[in-house]
Amino acid sequence: xxxxxxxxxxxxxxxxxxxxxxxxxxxxxxxxxxxxxxxxxxxxxxxxxxxxxxxxxxxxxxxxxxxxxxxxxxxxxxxxxxxxxxxxxxxxxxxxxxxxxxxxxxxxxxxxxxxxxxxxxxxxxxxxxxxxxxxxxxxxxxxxxxxxxxxxxxxxxxxxxxxxxxxxxxxxxxxxxxxxxxxxxxxxxxxxxxxxxxxxxxxxxxxxxxxxxxxxxxxxxxxxxxxxxxxxxxxxxxxxxxxxxxxxxxxxxxxxxxxxxxxxxxxxxxxxxxxxxxxxxxxxxxxxxxxxxxxxxxxxxxxxxxxxxxxxxxxxxxxxxxxxxxxxxxxxxxxxxxxxxxxxxxxxxxxxxxxxxxxxxxxxxxxxxxxxxxxxxxxxxxxxxxxxxxxxxxxxxxxxxxxxxxxxxxxxxxxxxxxxxxxxxxxxxxxxxxxxxxxxxxxxxxxxxxxxxxxxxxxxxxxxxxxxxxxxxxxxxxxxxxxxxxx
Ligand code: ZN
Numbered sequence: 001x002x003x004x005x006x007x008x009x010x011x012x013x014x015x016x017x018x019x020x021x022x023x024x025x026x027x028x029x030x031x032x033x034x035x036x037x038x039x040x041x042x043x044x045x046x047x048x049x050x051x052x053x054x055x056x057x058x059x060x061x062x063x064x065x066x067x068x069x070x071x072x073x074x075x076x077x078x079x080x081x082x083x084x085x086x087x088x089x090x091x092x093x094x095x096x097x098x099x100x101x102x103x104x105x106x107x108x109x110x111x112x113x114x115x116x117x118x119x120x121x122x123x124x125x126x127x128x129x130x131x132x133x134x135x136x137x138x139x140x141x142x143x144x145x146x147x148x149x150x151x152x153x154x155x156x157x158x159x160x161x162x163x164x165x166x167x168x169x170x171x172x173x174x175x176x177x178x179x180x181x182x183x184x185x186x187x188x189x190x191x192x193x194x195x196x197x198x199x200x201x202x203x204x205x206x207x208x209x210x211x212x213x214x215x216x217x218x219x220x221x222x223x224x225x226x227x228x229x230x231x232x233x234x235x236x237x238x239x240x241x242x243x244x245x246x247x248x249x250x251x252x253x254x255x256x257x258x259x260x261x262x263x264x265x266x267x268x269x270x271x272x273x274x275x276x277x278x279x280x281x282x283x284x285x286x287x288x289x290x291x292x293x294x295x296x297x298x299x300x301x302x303x304x305x306x307x308x309x310x311x312x313x314x315x316x317x318x319x320x321x322x323x324x325x326x327x328x329x330x331x332x333x334x335x336x337x338x339x340x341x342x343x344x345x346x347x348x349x350x351x352x353x354x355x356x357x358x359x360x361x362x363x364x365x366x367x368x369x370x371x372x373x374x375x376x377x378x379x380x381x382x383x384x385x386x387x388x389x390x391x392x393x394x395x396x397x398x399x400x401x402x403x404x405x406x407x408x409x410x411x412x413x414x415x416x417x418x419x420x421x422x423x424x425x426x427x428x429x430x431x432x433x434x435x436x437x438x439x440x441x442x443x444x445x446x447x448x449x450x451x452x453x454x455x456x457x458x459x460x461x462x463x464x465x466x467x468x469x470x471x472x473x474x475x476x477x478x479x480x481x482x483x484x485x486x487x
Pocket of ligand 1: 027028029223248
């Protein structure tokens with residue numbers, strides 16, 4: 001029996017964990033040979049949202065998100081060399097230095113996006129023994145073969161006993177025409193057979209001893225191995241980006257069924273992809289914008305820096321199954337939306353309760369729960385919260401009142417859904433918007449002092465402020481009404 005769910009519609013009613021009160025969740029994590037970009041932010045935020053919501057529903061969640069630090073041969077890999085090994089060779093580093101460097105930077109970027117750390121973050125390179133044992137199990141069951149020191153999945157044989165391609169809706173013929181000619185073709189029985197273990201070429205610097213050769217595991221092997229090691233032979237949720245369905249997740253299913261005789265994953269869940277200004281992200285488009293570049297505004301496609309909460313809010317404004325197109329204009333719009341939320345949240349904290357409620361607040365909690373239950377419909381949660389800002393602003397402006405009980409509930413719902421589940425940092429000094437406002441205010445104040453000094457013919461003070469701000473990168477223009485400034 002192979003149960004496939006690609007969405008969790010009516011989540012609360014249909015989602016049945018395998019063990020009461022506990023959820024096991026595995027998400028394919030980053031390959032650490034470069035800085036995290038938007039392609040990393042979306043799955044991280046999507047499954048962070050799910051992790052947070054499952055905990056809100058009362059489940060104890062074991063969330064495993066791996067670090068791929070070996071064996072990931074991408075389609076465009078130069079001569080099939082492992083990217084981490086290549087980077088290490090070019091920069092004369094120990095491969096684990098490359099892994100550690102980019103893992104640290106990944107963690108820094110994820111913390112900035114308010115992505116909670118997983119319960120377990122296993123490294124592929126730390127589970128070589130387990131991967132060898134898993135490959136051996138598949139060999140013992142007769143679904144793999146050894147060829148020239150490498151081990152390959154015998155896909156044709158497997159497909160006679162199990163439905164290969166079910167997750168992606170492909171059959172073997174589709175797969176034959178789609179499979180690219182990668183290295184090792186001459187060793188395989190069929191082009192669609194994939195490597196479970198690869199014999200290392202002499203120049204390959206990351207390799208381990210095995211019964212078949214000095215080599216390294218195939219990329220798909222790590223997730224089958226670490227998923228079952230930490231979550232058991234059957235577990236609830238496996239997630240990742242839509243681009244991983246084929247070949248990665250199909251291969252994982254095949255490996256698990258071949259070794260264990262059954263499927264391991266109960267629910268599959270995939271976030272859709274991100275395009276940039278309408279184009280796929282890719283080397284050929286030169287549009288890989290790293291998260292750090294977003295935070296600094298340091299890329300020709302960006303009009304200005306965008307804070308991590310703007311990126312998070314932007315991603316959550318779309319449903320996780322829709323594609324998201326990034327552009328500077330769209331981010332600026334998201335920034336304005338986030339500012340409105342931050343303002344409403346700050347005002348909500350300042351409201352005083354009155355005798356009765358004269359504003360329309362509706363059943364905000366029910367709307368938010370129903371939206372989340374409906375396959376994590378975050379755009380609806382955000383819309384519901386926005387609707388309630390009207391009531392908040394009316395009371396804040398003194399044009400309406402709210403009762404103590406309603407105010408308490410309103411504050412709780414905002415805290416639960418905006419802060420705890422959507423994971424938006426609204427409370428930090430008004431967030432990015434608040435910081436910007438404070439900064440602008442301070443510069444206006446300084447230039448106001450300068451204007452006054454000029455009127456008093458205190459040229460020393462006025463020149464000092466002008467020169468020092470100019471040295472810091474400000475451009476100051478005197479106008480007939482006062483001044484204008486920019487950076
Ligand atoms: Zn994976």
